[in-house]
Amino acid sequence: MSIPEKFDAVGVIDYDKWLEPKRFQHTPKALRDNDVDIEVEACGICGSDIHGANGDWGRPYAPLAVGHEIVGKVARVGPKVTKLKVGDRVGVGAQCDSCGDCIRCNKGIENHCRKEVGTYLSYYKDDNTPTQGGYANYVRLNSTFAFKIPDALSSVVAAPLLCGGITGFLPLLTAGVTKGTKVGVSGIGGIGHMTILFAKAMGAEVTAISRNNKKKALAEKLGADNYIATDEEGFDEGYTDLDVIVNTGSSFTEGSFKKLLNLIRPHGRMIFITAPPNDESLELEPGALLASAVSIEGSHIGSPKEIEYMLDFAAKHDIKPWIETIDISEENVSTAWQRMTDGDVQFRFVLTGYDKFFK
Template structure:
């Protein structure tokens, strides 16, 4: 086994403590990655606190991983020592079902293996990227283009692909009107990517306090959802609405903003139900949908797209000892717009 230093929570209330975890010995198709940076995602918080289901503690989150290959298995062909690579929200899948065969491993019929909180094919409980190294089969590793620094590449492995995938699937392009609900870690990436795809982008945020940021990020319009006039003015306006918030909102009000044949896609994942009235959908043939991350092929496509268009997340790099504080700031929406842990500080107390 390979030892790694990590920051873990030992119960649902935290706090993080320095610990040691074990990674499996390299199998023929595995790569060992020295983690340089790990992004903090709201999903880490939901998962660690048991809001999405039972948790086995100690629990090491982190599924926005960027680092360097330090060793490769005997049959690895895709990567070599020294390569700059990333790992996102999953580290394996069955590889045999229809979804895996078409490159959509996130929808594996037999259940993909999450980067943390899953049991892998070797019977090990997966632990995430708030750690110094990770072992992953080469098919679930992506190459980070030279045009992207490792610190800004890390959040693309979740925030980037989670927004890129539905924008690509529902056809963000010139002539399309797209609204992004929420301007946080996911929302700010949605704005940048939709703008680069040529769409007309509107931000729908609770207040106008981030309006200047939103317009600088590439939005064409910005409205406060706390103002009832917003919903009157924008009724029937959008081809696509991407809801990035992880809180309960009035879905029927937002569905009213869709044009005929428009779609509202949820990528934020609140822990409580979001009621929808069927007559918010029927009269205008609207759709209410969800989207997970993206497959490995699409994740690589997203990284290449971001490198080509110079799209990077807005980040605040922190020491590992500040993770607890960073989580509280995420919950308070006090980050612009993504925390990234410098893993070289893992041993700092």
């Protein structure tokens, strides 16, 4: 089938009515030598999709198709693409381009390139084309950021790994997590549940951390060894020795962040991996750092090499995100976004049925 000149998508037309997404067409950036076109088969619904669609991170352009946990088949390759061929099953995460020629790109940490381009809600640096995500029949992007999916991973299982999975996996690598490392995972949601699965597969002793006890049974099912509800009196007694907390929550208000510091051993680390809405900030007095001697750092998706390593690791260790599939349509996207907002999914929606909807 020939690839259309315009791509079809479902997305936000008016940010004030973000829960009423509509079908629209957009013209992709002109194909560059190293670009690929991918016919989308499945796409996870990341928490970022909600922030992007509802304007939490600004309203730079509309219409806007979100979606950056994309799996599909390579439908066309630019003349200089060597790593992929037409028909390959590939995945795409939150990054679709980088400069390819700075000190960071040359080191293989393209995810920290100052000219990083996000898969949606971003602009290509050379011609200012706004990027459109995977709630669409096709996506076009730099092939550096498209990754072969191991055969052992089905498309719907692989999709959430491409943003949420790598986002939770990389801080575990950075912190050198291995057998016996005491890992705290704060926030038991889309990213948090995958972080627990990865940490367990690495042999860590995992403590799931949430505000209340509502997710205790789920955390146990995921394999967590311990559970802490930070709203409970005496929550930090007996657990003040975690090596690292991966903070997957996106709300830092109400002192929740300072409570977490109490759970980490001196010279342990707290790693942030999600960005809150633009109007939220972190409250931190330096004095709190002196007493706890905790390092606070951030982690941002993963580099192409790290994403490929994560996919192999997931295949080898049979990591399976908990998913609920839902066929793509205006109504179903709206329903899924509403349920995500209400915390009513365990733990990731994956959009399917692309061939039917976009036929």
